[in-house]
Amino acid sequence: MRRLGTSCLALVWVLHFGAGQPETILPKHEMAQSSQTAASEPQRASPKKDRVVRISVNLVRVDAIVTDGKGRQVTDLGANEFEVFEDGRKQKITNLSYVVTGPPGAEKPRDNISEKSTSPVPSVPLRPEQIHRTMALVVDDLGLSFESTAFVRQSLRKFVDEQMQPGDLVAIIRTGAGMGALQQFTSDRRILNAAIERVRFNLAGRGTISAFSPIGNDPVDTAPEVLRARDPRGAAALKDSSEEVNRLREDIFSVGTLGALNFVIRGLKDLPGRKSIVLFSEGFRLFTQEGESNYRILEALRRLTDLANRAAAVIYTIDPRGLQTLSLTAADNVSAMSAAQIETSLSDRRSQLFETQHGLSYLAEQTGGFSIQNSNDISVTRVLEDQKGYYLIGYVPEDVTFKPARGRPQFHRISVKVTRPGLHVRSRSGFYGIADEETAPPSTPARRLLTALTSPFASGDVRLRLTSLFFSDARAGSLVRSLLHINARDLTFTAEPDGWHKVILDVVAVTFGDNGQAVDQISRRYTIRTKDEDYERSLKGGFVYTVNVPVKKPGAYQLRTAVRDDASNRVGSANQFIEVPDIKKGRLALSGIVLSGTPIPLPSAKPQSGSNASPEAARAGAVAASIPEGQMPEIDPQTTPAVRKFHHGSSVDYGYLIYNAHRDGVSKLPQLELQMRLYREEKLQWTGKVTPLNPGTQADWSRVMTGGQLQFGKILQPGQYVLEIAVSDKLAKEKYRTVRQWIDFEIVP
Numbered sequence: 113m114r115r116l117g118t119s120c121l122a123l124v125w126v127l128h129f130g131a132g133q134p135e136t137i138l139p140k141h142e143m144a145q146s147s148q149t150a151a152s153e154p155q156r157a158s159p160k161k162d163r164v165v166r167i168s169v170n171l172v173r174v175d176a177i178v179t180d181g182k183g184r185q186v187t188d189l190g191a192n193e194f195e196v197f198e199d200g201r202k203q204k205i206t207n208l209s210y211v212v213t214g215p216p217g218a219e220k221p222r223d224n225i226s227e228k229s230t231s232p233v234p235s236v237p238l239r240p241e242q243i244h245r246t247m248a249l250v251v252d253d254l255g256l257s258f259e260s261t262a263f264v265r266q267s268l269r270k271f272v273d274e275q276m277q278p279g280d281l282v283a284i285i286r287t288g289a290g291m292g293a294l295q296q297f298t299s300d301r302r303i304l305n306a307a308i309e310r311v312r313f314n315l316a317g318r319g320t321i322s323a324f325s326p327i328g329n330d331p332v333d334t335a336p337e338v339l340r341a342r343d344p345r346g347a348a349a350l351k352d353s354s355e356e357v358n359r360l361r362e363d364i365f366s367v368g369t370l371g372a373l374n375f376v377i378r379g380l381k382d383l384p385g386r387k388s389i390v391l392f393s394e395g396f397r398l399f400t401q402e403g404e405s406n407y408r409i410l411e412a413l414r415r416l417t418d419l420a421n422r423a424a425a426v427i428y429t430i431d432p433r434g435l436q437t438l439s440l441t442a443a444d445n446v447s448a449m450s451a452a453q454i455e456t457s458l459s460d461r462r463s464q465l466f467e468t469q470h471g472l473s474y475l476a477e478q479t480g481g482f483s484i485q486n487s488n489d490i491s492v493t494r495v496l497e498d499q500k501g502y503y504l505i506g507y508v509p510e511d512v513t514f515k516p517a518r519g520r521p522q523f524h525r526i527s528v529k530v531t532r533p534g535l536h537v538r539s540r541s542g543f544y545g546i547a548d549e550e551t552a553p554p555s556t557p558a559r560r561l562l563t564a565l566t567s568p569f570a571s572g573d574v575r576l577r578l579t580s581l582f583f584s585d586a587r588a589g590s591l592v593r594s595l596l597h598i599n600a601r602d603l604t605f606t607a608e609p610d611g612w613h614k615v616i617l618d619v620v621a622v623t624f625g626d627n628g629q630a631v632d633q634i635s636r637r638y639t640i641r642t643k644d645e646d647y648e649r650s651l652k653g654g655f656v657y658t659v660n661v662p663v664k665k666p667g668a669y670q671l672r673t674a675v676r677d678d679a680s681n682r683v684g685s686a687n688q689f690i691e692v693p694d695i696k697k698g699r700l701a702l703s704g705i706v707l708s709g710t711p712i713p714l715p716s717a718k719p720q721s722g723s724n725a726s727p728e729a730a731r732a733g734a735v736a737a738s739i740p741e742g743q744m745p746e747i748d749p750q751t752t753p754a755v756r757k758f759h760h761g762s763s764v765d766y767g768y769l770i771y772n773a774h775r776d777g778v779s780k781l782p783q784l785e786l787q788m789r790l791y792r793e794e795k796l797q798w799t800g801k802v803t804p805l806n807p808g809t810q811a812d813w814s815r816v817m818t819g820g821q822l823q824f825g826k827i828l829q830p831g832q833y834v835l836e837i838a839v840s841d842k843l844a845k846e847k848y849r850t851v852r853q854w855i856d857f858e859i860v861p
Contacts (some may be wrong), residue, residue, distance in 0.1 A: 171206070171688055172198075173506040175424060175480065176528045177498060178538035178622065185501060195529040196507055203507040212501045213244050213386035236793070236832035236856055238299045242504060243385035244279040245499055246297065248376045249492070252369050252393035253288040253314040260432035264392045267432075267490050268311065271303045275496060278793060281385060281568060287372035288314045288734075297383060297568040303689045304624050306668035325380055351445040368753070369393060372413040373421060379566070381423040386499050389420075389427045389480070389763075393470025399663060401419055414523060421543045428481040428495045429472035434488040453612045478541040488852050514545045521545045557676060561620050564674040564685035574684025575599035577755050580671050581704025584695045584771055592623070592690055593704075595754035596657040596673050598649045604679035611643045616678035627666040630659050635760065637678075653749030666694035695771055699848045700841045705767035705855040706819075707764060707835070709751025756857040760828060766835075767819030768853065772845035775813060782816065783842040784806065791834040805839065830859050
């Protein structure tokens with residue numbers, strides 16, 4: 113990963129101004145009609161920021177869900193109908209409220225915004241106040257069988273494609289994988305689909321091919337009776353040793369599963385919305401076969417319960433094994449076993465199911481959730497219904513609550529009851545006697561950068577805008593070029609002699625692959641000095657930090673960046689997902705889309721050079737130092753490819769490259785068609801006509817350069833939009849005929 117000067121921006125310049133005649137213009141009357149439709153739709157209200165579960169010396173707030181005999185939520189209870197107990201002692205309720213987190217009315221499937229052949233349209237990154245539901249879908253691949261893994265993938269796809277709603281912040285996490293950025297919380301379905309593709313059977317886990325190991329594969333059980341009679345003590349010792357090893361291995365993986373949940377809950381703590389974790393797992397044992405408590409598991413569960421309470425997160429568990437017959441199956445080999453051995457093996461199988469499901473039930477009950485078991489429907493529909501609202505109950509804790517016993521904090525059990533007959537209540541089981549303020553880690557510059565880097569939201573302390581574009585070069589191969597725009601008005605400049613102004617920045621950038629592992633990363637400190645016109649221009653247009661990442665392997669990638677101003681300790685962050693196609697396969701593909709306002713020629717403006725020069729970002733990323741002197745254009749800094757904020761009625765240029773287009777054998781020209789769509793909040797606003805694409809004369813037909821100009825009507829509503837460009841190759845095979853690319857932008861008043 114390198115900081116570039118002119119090479120990246122020069123290509124941006126070529127794409128921007130080398131497009132030739134416009135191909136598509138969005139008619140003003142069409143845009144006006146579609147924008148009125150979007151404006152007439154009601155906006156969803158956001159939950160208040162202070163509606164979270166808190167544990168302090170002055171107030172303990174606990175959430176609870178109340179249902180009737182049919183499982184429907186009851187929302188009209190008063191404080192006099194609740195009773196709260198801490199360690200068996202009744203507490204005085206000081207406040208009560210019912211918080212609505214889900215959409216009004218019944219949960220509706222997501223609208224089909226485009227044809228089946230169209231890939232999911234990326235959503236615009238959400239702001240914290242827009243989140244109403246935060247969900248972590250955790251796949252316990254450390255303990256899933258091969259059969260269950262396939263069912264879990266189906267359930268995840270159904271949720272992402274049909275049940276995920278606007279305002280949902282979702283993560284798909286595997287317990288056996290690294291907690292990379294691709295698995296972080298997002299509203300972008302492309303990232304979630306890429307994470308689903310990584311959900312596979314884990315050969316290193318404790319799971320087997322089917323839900324239960326086939327009977328008859330243990331040589332001790334299947335050995336002939338005559339051999340067992342020769343040394344019964346040796347055979348028994350061998351069996352006990354084998355069972356002990358298996359139990360230890362199972363405990364280790366179970367603790368690993370709970371450790372992954374611990375990590376997820378810590379990440380959930382500072383996120384907004386109603387927070388929940390859905391664990392897909394075949395369970396774990398709370399007790400040994402001798403009936404003794406499993407200390408490792410119970411201790412991990414107790415700490416997990418406390419964390420979930422403080423993070424206001426509810427855990428739901430789903431057993432993907434479905435409804436099991438628990439009798440002999442075709443995989444069982446009982447030919448060499450006696451009737452007693454068969455019955456013992458079947459009894460062990462039934463005990464295994466019951467004991468592992470008990471662990472799932474216990475985990476869910478301790479955090480206010482429920483467990484879905486013995487059902488072939490393992491969708492998250494019931495969880496979504498349960499997440500529509502909850503009661504928030506507060507009481508003043510006693511002084512003894514936060515007094516340690518023998519130097520260690522005590523675990524306090526909480527129970528919530530309702531006095532109205534026929535109702536059921538679910539709440540959390542307890543917490544450790546430590547105030548939230550005491551559990552917060554110290555804030556250091558490194559921790560602030562790390563927190564910003566892993567956040568699903570763009571930080572507002574230092575406003576950043578990240579634009580990552582895929583390109584393929586004949587010599588360099590595939591690469592991702594990113595423009596990080598830094599708002600200079602959020603930085604603290606130090607005045608120096610002779611009119612110079614200095615700012616020191618810490619920049620961290622990490623590129624993650626689809627397996628959650630970092631493929632490239634930097635962590636550097638920069639000192640920027642500028643003066644006079646360059647300083648004023650920087651304040652107006654900001655800086656652009658350019659990152660160039662060669663990509664050796666196609667797939668899904670995510671770039672995350674964070675910037676810290678050394679003088680003020682303010683931090684900003686941004687992230688973007690990008691898919692890199694396999695150009696070597698010869699299939700049709702598109703580069704990233706460069707979107708920029710129309711330039712206005714200016715007099716000569718020679719940029720600085722040298723280590724203390726004004727950053728190339730002083731021109732906001734739209735022009736490069738390689739442009740000959742006297743030909744440097746001026747572009748509104750807000751309309752550059754790095755920022756993409758356009759006013760009503762403005763003209764916008766776009767450009768991109770088409771790779772691997774087939775050419776006709778006679779004319780030697782490609783037969784390409786273009787269609788454009790415009791989305792706002794994932795709703796289709798405008799669809800352009802399918803038109804032939806005339807590429808003109810090209811120096812390299814394997815990389816067709818094209819572009820055009822858009823005209824936005826003045827009546828277009830302000831907001832975030834996504835432009836989709838679809839290119840079809842009439843000479844290609846049907847399966848690979850059409851490809852799509854997107855770019856987001858903003859309309860401002």
